[in-house]
Amino acid sequence: MYPYGLLQNPYPSSPTPTLIDAQVLGGRRHKEAKIAVLSCFDDLNSKVTGIAATDKDFRLITLIQDVGSGKTHLALHIRGLQKICDNAVISYVDLSQVFPRDIYSLYAAMLRGFDKEYIYSLRKAIVYYLKDKAEQNNKQAKKIFNYGLVDFIRRKNLSNKAEQILDGTMVPDYSAMNQVLIGEFSAAELYVMKLIIRGKFRDDAYNIRNMEDIITRISAMANLNLRFLKKLTILQIDEFDSDKKSLDFVKAVINTHLPSTVLMLILTPSSYENIRKEDSSIFDRLEKANYKIDLAGSNTLEEILDIILEYVRHYDLQKCFKLQDENELSAKIKVIYDEFPDFRNVRSMTNILYHATENAAKRNAQIIDEKAIDDTIKTTHPGLRIRGSIMGVPLSDFIKIRSSSNDIQMLESDVRDAVKNLLNYAHDMGSVAKFEAPNGRASGIDVIYNDTSGTKVAVAVVINKDHAKNFDQISNTVKSVGFADKLLILTNANTNTGTDGTTVVNIDRCKMTDLIYFSSKYKNNEILHDDLNRALMLAKSIKLC
């Protein structure tokens, strides 16, 4: 059993999305982009009402964003939508898989991009269209099915014959087909229809001679899709780049204004810039795209959080994933996001979550806990460390300390204890003389000790959310100290304004976490050999010794 009562790991394991992974779409920006793409289809659908489309019924969509931000995921998600399946046929081409690039390989890839169901449904629609013609007593149409007296006597009807053509046990009379359909369909359409009936649709890549052939065929296909299936044609070209052949291919497609077709180009900002340099003509066309889908902010925390949570929500059939679980998981993700710039990316984060979920499942953990995340990062990214951490705080402890430090008073109290423990430890190591508890005269002083040179040092920890309060408190503390040679103020206020004999040290969240982590180990007698020098370094970094 997986965490949150899930029956499977909700996160994708492959570095690039699959159709199944892409069923889940999270993130406000991704959803907005999806709405934009769908509105483009709706718009075109509303324009294409008859059986034939015009060259006005072409749309160009560009989807530009950095690698790993969810472009392909969005494209595949759209491809899998029921609404799209009902109203459009899609060819998805990943140009990174097309090599070498030439018009033949590009066309072949485009034909492969259509799925088998589409080819079957188009084939069936065409055959049944011919059957209908034959049933209307069209003699030539009957000839297509080789329907004769013997069939009549054997009580075979045209439907039987149509099924025979579909299952490949009968070859239709193609010359009769020409005679029946000529005038109603263009030569290119007739050619494509025959290819489809023959089941040789994808082999057409070997028959073309030039770009003109390709454009004529695609155009014919789009017309047939609309005519027989009442569907738009969508060509999705992923990893579109500045390769000359690809540019020529796309340019021809755009210039032709393929009927009832949407061309969706998916590319990175870098490729877009390279296209600008390579071919100003095609760049100009991309600039004038009907829809320029922008995934700006696709790697922000808010977006990544929603995507991560959406995966769990999608697979949470038993509704075990409560609001509290969402909040806890979000807090952990936030720490990863804040601390590791490497994971400020949808793909990297889902990868971490995939492994963390597996780890949690192996330990029968009910949630994706800190240990699961810590173990994952240690295994998958062994070199990663919390930025600026002197104590080498493990991520699991870091997450725990960060979540408990939301209460500022508790944080201040923990840091105070930690400073005392650190001084105790420094004393044990001989770095400072034994410290004393402050007496009543010293308001705001937490600890007093003598350093190695005999200077009496008073330490005050001043931590507030409101930095203005910090300044007041620091100022009061400074005034009240007349008995110490030196005052050391440890604060989260961004100031280093110290008067004579006063040293103000800014301690950021990372230092505080280091202190609290050390303190916890010290109290539990868990200080290891490795920690000895680190602790002294930590004390030096905040000028305790």
Add this chain to the structure above:
Amino acid sequence: MSPEQIIAERISSMGTAGIKKIDLRKEFQDMEIDVLIDRLVTSGDISVDKKGTAYYCWHKDYYIQNLLNTDPKFRFIYEAVKHLELSVNRTSDGLAKTLETLDNNFKNSEKLTATKNLDSVSCVRINNEPTMQLDLFKNEFDLAIENHSSSIGWVELSKVRNELCKKHNISNEVFYSFVEQLTNLYHDKYELSTGGYEGLTVRGLLHGFVRCI
């Protein structure tokens, strides 16, 4: 022209085909061909080799080509040596480049001390002298992005770098140090994208494009 030069030129005129020693003797009957040829062989200007039953002479410029054309063993060895030479050259070039980079990095690290404080607005220092406040840089950076951005909002970092480095007389290192701080501090305001020829390295990838969200 000395007799040696005359003979050398005649041999050279035959190219890779070479000329028979006996033909030279017939052609230059009034000269002591054997002596002259010995001298030319000693000076390295020509080579003499047996081809079939006859001795042939080749000029030094054509002898190797003749061997390459006629002797497969020689050709293989020659190609192997060439390949080795190329690989040695490449290695030494790479080594020189690495040394140069190391040297530059060392010099830069001496020059540059960037203070990084994630909780506060900071400034970059060179030789401990502040060059520019981060908030001032941010304003300039935002403005440059706005000025240079394409219709999709992305800008090549190199364009912004060119402008700001020139305007504020700061080095590339300082510029990218600022950009790194900005994009870390305000990661919800800036977006980086892979590609380009210079920029910041994130997740091992060069990110040479930026835009404001």
